[in-house]
Amino acid sequence: MKTLYIVRHAKSSWEYNGVKDIDRPLKKRGINDAYLVSKVLESKVDCPSIFISSCANRALHTAMIFSYAFNFPLANMKISKSLYSFSDGYLIKTVKALDDGFNSAIIFSHDHGINTFVNTFGNKPIAHVPTCGVIGIQFEDKHWKNIKKGKTFLVEFPKFHK
Secondary structure (H helix, E strand, O other): OEEEEEEEOOOEOOOOOOOOHHHOOEOHHHHHHHHHHHHHHHHHOOOOOEEEEEOOHHHHHHHHHHHHHHOOOHHHOEEEOHHHHOOHHHHHHHHHOOOOOOOEEEEEEOHHHHHHHHHHHOOOOOOOOOOOOEEEEEEOOOOHHHOOOOEEEEEEOHHHHO
16 A cells, blocks of 8 residues: 655745745745644654655745654655646656655645646545645555555645644
C-alpha cells in the first residue's frame, strides 16, 4: 500500500511589486495556516517517508513548516522545478516516479494540478482544494508507477480548525 499527501501551498502575498511569481512569499495568514494544519496532520498521521516541494518560495516555505512539525530533516527534502508548472501532468509524473522504497510521500504544489490530481486519483469529489489544504489518498498498489484510483481518506482544510 502507498499513501500520498498532497498539500496546496499556504496563502501567498501579492503585495510586493516587481517580485517574480516564483519568488512570492507567504502572507502572515499563510504562515499561521501552515503551522495550524501541519500540527493537525502531525497528530493524525505518521511522518511521510519523503517530502517533495515545488521550487516556488511559497510552496517551499509551506513544506519547511510541515517538515518542522514532523521533525523531518530539511536536508532530506526534495525540491522539484517541474512541480512549479501548475499542471497535473508533472504532478502525476512526480508521483509515478517515486521510489517504491517510500511507502508514503507528501508533495507541496499548486492549485490547478492539485485539483485535477485529487479528483482523478481519489475517490471523493473535491470541488476546490484551498490554500494549505491537504488531501490524503491511499493506493492498494505496491508500485507508485502503477497507481490508478485510490481511496481519499483525509481532507484537511485550515477553515476546519479555526
